Amino acid sequence: MKFCLLIAVAGFYVAAAVSPADNPLIITSQLVQVERLNGKLQEKIDELTVKLAENQFKEKQIQVLKYTKGLLENKCGTDGNVEASNGLTDELVNKVAQLRSIILSLKENIQLSQNTQLKLLNQLQNKCDGHTIQNSGPIIGSISNGMNDFIARSSNCLPMGQQTTIATIEIPRIGPTSVLCDGRTAGPGWLVIQRRFDGSPDFYRSWAEYRNGFGQLGGDYFIGLETLYRLTSSEPHELYIHLENFNGMKSYARYSNFQIGGEDTKYELRMLGAFSGTAGDRLSGSLYSKFSTYDQDNNQGGYYNTAVSYHGGWWYFKNMAEGCNLNGRYFNYETANIQAMSWKDNLSLKSVTMLIRPQRAMYQN
Structure with missing residues (x-):
């Protein structure tokens, strides 16, 4: 469908390029083509609406499965038939994971289709500036509203693609949250969890502030440990660290499987995965370390409050000469x-x- 639309738009541009702009027959022909495209776009919107309904049905199925799983677990606890029910419970958990993966995939495909439609309509509007296109406003409005609704339901920045902008996403067990999506620094679909470039605000903060997050999305900020925990525990994530020194030299460190624990673990750095990059690996020394701040020293291997000595909040460890202090x-x-x-x-x-x-996302590109 998208291929056909692109062919139609390409033909439209060729006709416009070789014909006089003031020829009324050419303009009429172009408007007829635009009307046809509008009809096809409306059909695509109807198709996407059906897919969204299917997704909602699958989400209800997941809720039923979770409820059934809870009943089975309660049954195991009362009857003592734990071993007999483990197989059923594991099967249900796997089924829930499969359905969740299908839903995420469908939503991302819908977003790609919506992005393509919006780009086509914008191109047509620019090309036909000064001419009236019937019903183009409502179509663009419905697509834009669909995109906003979709992004609000997503738990990551993948739908934003190569855009770098502030968006609202659904953080698991937290709810709608404004985040900074970055599609330029390391490719499409990244979410910024920490950014510093001008020294404001001060990062010498309390435990509560690091837990909740601080700063402004448009400036220096930290997303918050609780939000970071909810994101990285919802599904496997990779971590990308972009560095620049005062000589203008840029480097990066990338880790394939980044995850931290919850507050009950003091937001322990649980996973990093494989390292790649040009900056050298300076984060692996912090693996399995707990997060520390000036008012909560969790560096068990140290003889002093490392957060105070290093003037920050981090996964400090005993031999910080081999670590980093971002x-x-x-x-x-x-x-x-x-x-x-x-x-x-x-x-x-x-x-x-x-x-x-x-x-x-590594396997989708």
Whole structure:
């Protein structure tokens, strides 16, 4: 369907390029083609509406499966037939995971179709500027509303593609949350969890502030440990760290399977996966470390409050000479300082951006 629409638009552009702009017959022909495209787009919207209804039905099926799973687990607890019911419970859990994966895939396909339709209509409007296209307003409005609704239901930035913008997504067990989506730094669909480039605000913060997040999406900010936990525990994520020093040199560190624990684990850095990049691996030393702040020292291997010494909040560990301090103090010049926002050798950085993206995106590109 999308291929046919692109062929039609290409033909439209060729006709416009070789014909005089003031020829009324050509203009009439172009408007007829536009009307046909509008009809096809409306048919596509109706098709997407049916798919959304199917998704909602599958979500209800998942709720039923979860309810049945709960009943089985309660039954196991009262009858003592744990081993006999384990197979059924595991089967239900796998079924729920499969259905959830199908729903996510369908939603992403719908978003791609909607993005294509919106681009086509924008191109047609620009090309036919000054001419009236019947019903084009309502069609564009319905597509835009559908995109907003879809993004609000998504739990990641994949629907935003290569756009870099603020969007509202559904954080598991938290709800609708505004986040910064980045489609330029490392490719499409990344979500910014930490960004620093001008030193405001100060990252020397309390445990509660790091848990809840702070700063502004348009400036320096930290997304919050609880939000980060909910995101990375909902499905496997990769982590991308973009670094720039005061000489303008840029480098990156990428980890294939990033996950942290909940507050009951002190937001322990549980997984990192495989490393790749040009900056060198300086985060693996923090693996299995708990997060520490000046008012909650969870660095069990240290003899002092590491967060105070390093002027930040991080997954500090005993031998920090081999680690990094990306939430340390911001200097607006290059210096070697133990408190500096640094990746290695305590050397201050000009800017840092930390991003995450669902791991499945690696196999979709």
